[in-house]
Amino acid sequence: MAQAQLPLVDTPLSLPEHPKVWKWYDYFTFNVDHKVIGIQYLVTAFIFYLIGGLMAVAMRTELATANSDFLDPNLYNAFLTNHGTIMIFLWVVPAAIGGFGNYLVPLMIGARDMAFPRLNALAFWLNPPAGALLLASFLFGGAQAGWTSYPPLSTITATTAQSMWILAIVLVGTSSIMGSVNFIVTIWKMKVPSMRWNQLPLFCWAMLATSLLALVSTPVLAAGLILLLFDINFGTSFYKPDAGGNVVIYQHLFWFYSHPAVYLMILPIFGIMSEVIPVHARKPIFGYQAIAYSSLAICCVGLFVWVHHMFTSGTPPWMRMFFTISTLIVAVPTGVKIFSWVATLWGGKIRLNSAMLFAIGLLSMFVLGGLSGVTLGTAPVDIHVHDTYYVVAHFHYVLFGGSVFGLYAGIYHWFPKMTGRLLDERLGILHFVLTFIGTNLTFLPMHELGLKGMPRRVAMYDPQFEPINLICTIGAFVLAFSIIPFLINIIWSWNKGKIAGDNPWGGLSLEWTTSSPPLIENWEVLPVVTKGPYDYGIEQRKESTDEDEDEEE
Amino acid sequence: MEQIPASIWTLTAGVVVTLISFWVGHHHGLLPEQASEQAPLVDNFFDIMLTIGTALFLVVQGAIILFVIRYRRRAGEEGDGLPVEGNLPLEAFWTAIPALIVIFLGIYSVDIFQRMGGLNPGDHAMHSMHTPKPAVAVVAEAPSKTTSDATALLAAAQTPEIGIGASPDVQGKAPDVVVDVAGMQYAWIFTYPDSGIVSGELHIPVGKDVQLNISARDVIHSFWVPQFRLKQDAIPGVPTELRFKATKVGTYPVVCAELCGGYHGAMRTQVIVHTPDDFETWRSQNQAIATAPVVPSLSDRHVEEMGVTPQLVAQVQAMTHHPSPAKF
Numbered sequence: 026m027a028q029a030q031l032p033l034v035d036t037p038l039s040l041p042e043h044p045k046v047w048k049w050y051d052y053f054t055f056n057v058d059h060k061v062i063g064i065q066y067l068v069t070a071f072i073f074y075l076i077g078g079l080m081a082v083a084m085r086t087e088l089a090t091a092n093s094d095f096l097d098p099n100l101y102n103a104f105l106t107n108h109g110t111i112m113i114f115l116w117v118v119p120a121a122i123g124g125f126g127n128y129l130v131p132l133m134i135g136a137r138d139m140a141f142p143r144l145n146a147l148a149f150w151l152n153p154p155a156g157a158l159l160l161a162s163f164l165f166g167g168a169q170a171g172w173t174s175y176p177p178l179s180t181i182t183a184t185t186a187q188s189m190w191i192l193a194i195v196l197v198g199t200s201s202i203m204g205s206v207n208f209i210v211t212i213w214k215m216k217v218p219s220m221r222w223n224q225l226p227l228f229c230w231a232m233l234a235t236s237l238l239a240l241v242s243t244p245v246l247a248a249g250l251i252l253l254l255f256d257i258n259f260g261t262s263f264y265k266p267d268a269g270g271n272v273v274i275y276q277h278l279f280w281f282y283s284h285p286a287v288y289l290m291i292l293p294i295f296g297i298m299s300e301v302i303p304v305h306a307r308k309p310i311f312g313y314q315a316i317a318y319s320s321l322a323i324c325c326v327g328l329f330v331w332v333h334h335m336f337t338s339g340t341p342p343w344m345r346m347f348f349t350i351s352t353l354i355v356a357v358p359t360g361v362k363i364f365s366w367v368a369t370l371w372g373g374k375i376r377l378n379s380a381m382l383f384a385i386g387l388l389s390m391f392v393l394g395g396l397s398g399v400t401l402g403t404a405p406v407d408i409h410v411h412d413t414y415y416v417v418a419h420f421h422y423v424l425f426g427g428s429v430f431g432l433y434a435g436i437y438h439w440f441p442k443m444t445g446r447l448l449d450e451r452l453g454i455l456h457f458v459l460t461f462i463g464t465n466l467t468f469l470p471m472h473e474l475g476l477k478g479m480p481r482r483v484a485m486y487d488p489q490f491e492p493i494n495l496i497c498t499i500g501a502f503v504l505a506f507s508i509i510p511f512l513i514n515i516i517w518s519w520n521k522g523k524i525a526g527d528n529p530w531g532g533l534s535l536e537w538t539t540s541s542p543p544l545i546e547n548w549e550v551l552p553v554v555t556k557g558p559y560d561y562g563i564e565q566r567k568e569s570t571d572e573d574e575d576e577e578e
Numbered sequence: 579m580e581q582i583p584a585s586i587w588t589l590t591a592g593v594v595v596t597l598i599s600f601w602v603g604h605h606h607g608l609l610p611e612q613a614s615e616q617a618p619l620v621d622n623f624f625d626i627m628l629t630i631g632t633a634l635f636l637v638v639q640g641a642i643i644l645f646v647i648r649y650r651r652r653a654g655e656e657g658d659g660l661p662v663e664g665n666l667p668l669e670a671f672w673t674a675i676p677a678l679i680v681i682f683l684g685i686y687s688v689d690i691f692q693r694m695g696g697l698n699p700g701d702h703a704m705h706s707m708h709t710p711k712p713a714v715a716v717v718a719e720a721p722s723k724t725t726s727d728a729t730a731l732l733a734a735a736q737t738p739e740i741g742i743g744a745s746p747d748v749q750g751k752a753p754d755v756v757v758d759v760a761g762m763q764y765a766w767i768f769t770y771p772d773s774g775i776v777s778g779e780l781h782i783p784v785g786k787d788v789q790l791n792i793s794a795r796d797v798i799h800s801f802w803v804p805q806f807r808l809k810q811d812a813i814p815g816v817p818t819e820l821r822f823k824a825t826k827v828g829t830y831p832v833v834c835a836e837l838c839g840g841y842h843g844a845m846r847t848q849v850i851v852h853t854p855d856d857f858e859t860w861r862s863q864n865q866a867i868a869t870a871p872v873v874p875s876l877s878d879r880h881v882e883e884m885g886v887t888p889q890l891v892a893q894v895q896a897m898t899h900h901p902s903p904a905k906f
Contacts, residue, residue: 093843098840099840101840169840170837175797175798175836177796177798178797178798178838178839181796181797182839266813266814266815266816267814267815270815271815271816272798272814272815272816273813273816306649306659307657307658307659308658308659309661309663311662311663311664311665312664312669313663313664314664315669337800337809337811338798338811338813339740339813339816339818340740341739342691342697342698342699345696346688346691346697349687349688349691350684350688353680353681353683356676356680357677357680360672360673361669361672361673361676364638364669364672365669367638367641367642367645368665368668370641370642370645370646370649371649371662372649373645373660374650374651374655374657374659375646375649375650376651377646377650377651385646388638388642389639389642392634392638392639393635396631396635397631399631399680399683400627400628400631403683403684403687404687404691404696405619405620405623405696406620406623406624406627408742408808408810409620409624409804409807409808409809411800411835412800412809413835472608476608476610477608477610477804478610478804478831478833480802480835480843482842482843483843484843485843485844560661561658561659561661562657562658562659562660563661565657565658565661
């Protein structure tokens with residue numbers, strides 16, 4: 026089937042009765058279908074998002090007042106450690122890469138499945154035990170050394186829980202490596218022959234860059250953490266200074282992965298943005314090549330910026346200067362993407378539905394997060410604000426305003442493809458408004474807190490910061506309530522929502538050429554690519570030009 | 579009526595954005611008071627970045643809002659937008675402008691960092707009033723130290739080469755005041771090696787070149803005085819330093835910025851910047867009793883919630899000054 030033959034909106038009266046669609050219980054098995062695995066990732070990750078979110082609400086409740094009066098300080102530290110860990114390793118990364126990546130990549134390139142389906146299923150099934158380990162670690166006091174787990178604190182505090190934390194991260198890291206190999210091979214070898222590289226959807230370019238980055242950086246984290254595990258449990262002294270070890274080495278190994286992890290979280294979201302914006306703005310993406318190559322540029326430069334997390338640590342002056350400059354350079358390809366998306370809006374016919382609102386909301390907040398990131402990249406300012414609430418504000422603008430908004434945009438955009446039903450737009454818009462207000466109310470004032478002198482990761486703080494903290498806590502509650510319309514929407518629409526049809530948005534990439542939800546092997550007959558995935562308005566313009574020529578004749 | 583050309587609107591918007599950005603950059607009031615010679619350098623740099631950032635934010639945000647309003651799909655409207663796929667000069671322009679901005683900021687930040695003294699830690703090493711002990715001497719001393727002191731011993735054997743060192747105006751000179759700063763859960767201990775004074779608060783004279791030799795006894799801590807705009811981790815086994823001049827008499831908080839355990843948030847003390855005369859008075863008063871252990875002032879929270887008692891601190895000090903034989 027050629028993309029060009031698709032009608033713009035196709036709304037059948039009932040869900041198609043496919044002879045080969047998965048039943049609900051297939052989602053609880055070692056199923057090897059990439060769509061089942063994608064949904065398994067998304068739903069599991071969302072459950073962890075709710076758990077991590079509850080931890081955040083508990084922490085913000087504690088921080089409403091200056092004294093430690095709601096949570097025990099050690100429990101507070103366990104919450105902050107696991108909140109960060111869960112949100113990064115069990116929510117954003119699995120949802121963006123595992124969830125959307127698995128569901129969409131084969132559909133977007135015209136493949137019937139991922140290159141290694143069993144490896145794919147195995148990669149997913151490493152996630153639930155990792156999450157269980159993290160949650161079970163609370164029975165042993167919970168890991169309390171922060172998501173960075175710097176030794177010596179991590180080697181002396183709650184050591185059983187800390188070991189469980191390490192094993193959990195190694196499990197998700199292994200899962201990530203397996204997934205990366207799968208994505209690279211799938212994109213490289215399995216796209217339909219008729220698809221040229223410059224017709225590859227930008228989400229797939231982003232996934233390619235993400236996978237390459239994960240493949241290079243994740244083993245370094247795994248190595249660093251295994252050495253830490255040995256220090257805790259087996260008497261080695263890789264990081265013990267009084268026995269010849271060096272604590273700063275751990276920081277290098279940790280951040281060599283964990284700064285690129287920021288790009289692992291945001292690059293797939295950039296991919297989602299590049300799919301959502303053109304469809305709903307009804308415009309070709311502006312600067313296709315610039316966006317594709319900037320993903321690869323971020324992937325390369327992103328490997329050389331990790332030391333900006335260590336400017337106040339044991340970092341020699343030359344390193345502070347080198348990494349200041351390399352960090353600042355990352356702003357250029359990121360800026361190119363943002364400008365391209367804004368330019369895509371120009372001259373469009375923008376549908377302001379929930380998916381588009383979240384995409385535009387992401388643009389707004391990511392700009393602020395990116396700019397505060399530039400200030401953090403420079404050693405002189407970073408020295409003042411490092412490990413303060415300014416940093417907390419920055420990364421929540423990037424990771425909540427960026428990644429989470431992007432995930433929501435993706436869910437509103439592809440939910441009809443995944444389930445065959447549309448989400449309710451009124452609930453979606455309510456969800457967006459509450460989330461947008463909540464995010465800004467929670468995280469914007471934190472910039473001031475950090476600049477004025479409030480360190481992060483504290484359960485008790487100077488009373489002068491209490492009024493601003495109270496505003497942040499109110500924001501956090503708004504953010505928590507914003508989930509409710511979304512949850513109602515998802516559950517209700519999945520069962521009773523309006524039937525979507527194969528292509529409710531009039532999308533041109535290949536996933537919209539199959540039924541909703543897609544068949545087990547995606548297509549009866551593999552599609553043939555006859556035009557690009559973002560050729561909105563081109564046909565229309567050709568027709569009008571032809572008409573004009575006819576009139577002139 | 580004749581239509582106003584788009585260039586006039588662009589020019590007007592540019593002027594408005596520039597004015598707003600400059601105003602925000604210079605009137606944000608987001609930073610605490612300046613109390614060190616490094617603080618104005620950092621603040622000026624931050625102001626410049628905030629000005630540029632505000633301008634970029636307003637331009638991008640303005641474009642998003644403008645486009646969303648102007649190009650939104652009206653009821654009943656069908657079809658697609660303009661099929662514009664790219665514009666090479668425009669793309670080159672918006673790649674070049676951020677690149678130039680970050681190159682400028684990069685070079686400027688190196689200059690600021692150099693003026694802060696960031697490029698010269700360890701500069702005073704051989705001229706210091708408090709010359710660190712050679713490693714051989716430390717090793718000879720080692721058997722008499724407890725295991726927990728080994729980290730501090732190793733740190734003392736090395737010259738700090740990490741942190742903020744001599745600013746250009748004092749380069750090559752010995753600092754006026756040297757203070758050894760040790761972080762421990764959940765207190766800072768300040769030792770004045772030339773007088774033997776040990777204190778739980780940092781006392782320094784205004785306008786004098788002060789050097790802090792920072793070490794950690796247990797886990798990583800981070801020494802931060804927001805009003806000085808200076809922060810440096812105290813790392814077990816890695817000696818670090820901060821060298822600065824306080825420029826304003828007053829009392830400022832000393833905050834631990836690195837997560838160091840359950841009561842990390844309570845690891846706070848203060849730095850008291852004296853006039854030179856007051857500092858001499860404080861020093862002479864405390865020097866007299868320096869031979870006896872000085873118990874740092876502890877808040878009720880230290881005692882009640884963390885179990886850090888004056889006796890415990892005195893015991894730690896005794897270990898430092900009168901080491902008891904122990905297995906090593």
